[in-house]
Amino acid sequence: MQTWQDDFPISWVDDHYVTRREFTKSLVLVSCSAFAANGALVVGSALSSRSAPATPAAIPGALALPVGGSKVFGFPGPLDPCLLVRLGEERFVAFGQRCTHLGCPVIYREQKRDLYCPCHEGIFDGESGRVVAGPPPRPLPRVKLERRGDELWALEVQL
Amino acid sequence: MTNTRRTLARRERELTLIHAVMVCILILILVQSLLLMVAVEGFLGDHRELLLPAAAGSGLCFAGACWLIRYIVRRPAGEKK
Numbered sequence: 691m692q693t694w695q696d697d698f699p700i701s702w703v704d705d706h707y708v709t710r711r712e713f714t715k716s717l718v719l720v721s722c723s724a725f726a727a728n729g730a731l732v733v734g735s736a737l738s739s740r741s742a743p744a745t746p747a748a749i750p751g752a753l754a755l756p757v758g759g760s761k762v763f764g765f766p767g768p769l770d771p772c773l774l775v776r777l778g779e780e781r782f783v784a785f786g787q788r789c790t791h792l793g794c795p796v797i798y799r800e801q802k803r804d805l806y807c808p809c810h811e812g813i814f815d816g817e818s819g820r821v822v823a824g825p826p827p828r829p830l831p832r833v834k835l836e837r838r839g840d841e842l843w844a845l846e847v848q849l
Numbered sequence: 850m851t852n853t854r855r856t857l858a859r860r861e862r863e864l865t866l867i868h869a870v871m872v873c874i875l876i877l878i879l880v881q882s883l884l885l886m887v888a889v890e891g892f893l894g895d896h897r898e899l900l901l902p903a904a905a906g907s908g909l910c911f912a913g914a915c916w917l918i919r920y921i922v923r924r925p926a927g928e929k930k
Contacts, residue, residue, distance in 0.1 A: 849895035
């Protein structure tokens with residue numbers, strides 16, 4: 691009696707069997723990819739450090755902000771959101787708006803004087819940007835500000 | 850010692866060697882993962898001084914894995930399915 695196995699003589703199990711030898715060789719490929727990833731980070735760091743430094747830019751409407759208010763602006767470019775906070779009449783602070791946990795935009799809470807990430811409840815200090823609570827691993831990058839006459843200028847981002 | 854016993858003993862030695870190499874390479878990969886985590890944290894947090902040592906350590910681990918694999922590559926395959 692002819693069975694269907696006679697028509698299809700290839701053993702699926704044998705064909706897909708991975709020996710320990712082959713598995714160990716594939717581990718070396720994994721090691722190679724980990725090394726390549728590390729190398730890519732070094733190259734990426736070298737390339738980014740060679741790029742042009744941020745051009746200082748005026749923050750529109752900064753001085754019209756009420757005390758305790760906040761405003762989003764783009765620096766160094768329009769795709770890099772930053773948050774300007776007016777802590778006092780002459781006191782301004784600015785930080786990168788992307789939470790250092792997973793990149794959600796943070797908001798300023800005037801009552802608690804802190805920066806809050808609603809995604810995973812990360813909290814940053816409103817004056818220094820350091821992590822107060824929650825999962826963020828690093829403080830918010832600070833934007834260096836300078837008052838020039840009637841304008842407030844963003845000079846550079848300090849990580 | 851009969852031929853069968855010699856064959857079995859040799860096979861046992863080969864398997865022990867393969868297992869030992871596998872475990873050592875897995876440990877090296879684990880160390881490389883930790884170094885990669887350190888490198889990513891350093892890159893994101895602007896601690897650029899961590900990148901080169903982490904890459905050097907990862908390179909050493911990869912070189913170690915390549916050195917270990919030669920024990921398997923040079924030996925003829927004797928494993929049965």
